[in-house]
Amino acid sequence: MKISCIAIDDEPLALNLVEKFIKQTTFLELQATFDNAIEALSYTNNHDIDLIFLDIQMPDLSGMELARIIEGKKGGKKPRIIFTTAYNQFAIEGYKVDALDYLLKPFSYEDFLKSTTKAYQYFEEKRETEKSNPKPQTDYIFLKVEYQLVKIILKDITYIEAYKDYVKVHLRDKTNPILSLTSLKNMEELLPEDKFMRIHRSYIIALDHIESISRNTVQIGNANLAISENYKDNFMEFLNKWIA
Structure with a gap:
């Protein structure tokens, strides 16, 4: 922690x-x-x-x-x-x-x-x-986007990226990410731990959307996202379940 x-x-x-x-x-x-x-x-x-x-x-x-x-x-x-x-x-x-x-x-x-x-x-x-005392599990969240609350289906999120005082929420089948005025830390608290993981100061990934993993990066779609040292141990703990 x-x-x-x-x-x-x-x-x-x-x-x-x-x-x-x-x-x-x-x-x-x-x-x-x-x-x-x-x-x-x-x-x-x-x-x-x-x-x-x-x-x-x-x-x-x-x-x-x-x-x-x-x-x-x-x-x-x-x-x-x-x-x-x-x-x-x-x-x-x-x-x-x-x-x-x-x-x-x-x-x-x-x-x-x-x-x-x-x-x-x-x-x-x-x-x-x-x-x-876990929060009730749902398959969606609401995020503030400009002047409205937008419902985001969790399974559609591929990864989330920090961007100044905002976050970019990348969605499958969507060319442009959703921009919301919140922090990556807040997103980390909103999202279920069994489906999402922080791998970098700037990235949270959806585990279901991982396509491949190299030594220090995760590929999701066309994006190659860095795994930082601060979050590497936690990610390796997840990964070890799949390594014989």
Whole structure:
């Protein structure tokens, strides 16, 4: 399991350190870094993020204010927060906005790992709970396309491709893909795991539409889609069922 995350800090050295620690941690996947909370807020409105490493004292919009905005959002997925700050007086406020943890600067990689392990355990427990209470299975989904909701039959989807703040849903017997304002992460949560699999930061494939597999690519129709290292183990686990 990979935890998608972003880091926000107006101090370059502190931001670089968090970025370095994230890249050292195998179960974290860094999506972006920001030196101000306003840009980060815009990003979270258009991308599904699991976890935010958030400094508190920043100009214009503080980390605590950003956390309150995220906490107050109605519906949709809300990222969890680990605060990174030099001021321990904010600890109580941090827990009021349901922060997962609180890292006091300067912190070591050991401190960072303890905190992120707590986050990993949280997301693992959440995933197990969702597995034990699965969503009703249907053979279709609805996606927002321009100003309407369009019904998409699951068996017609061949693969899904990330495209800026949108996704392209490629369908069999259709020349042009459907463009929907959502994220690949959100699509991954909507689709049944036994029929669809993420193989790359930019691709989810329909397993039934695989035509051939080479060392690092999957062919679906005329498309050769890369299998990235981050998703290779999961794909190989699926593939091993067919290898004698």
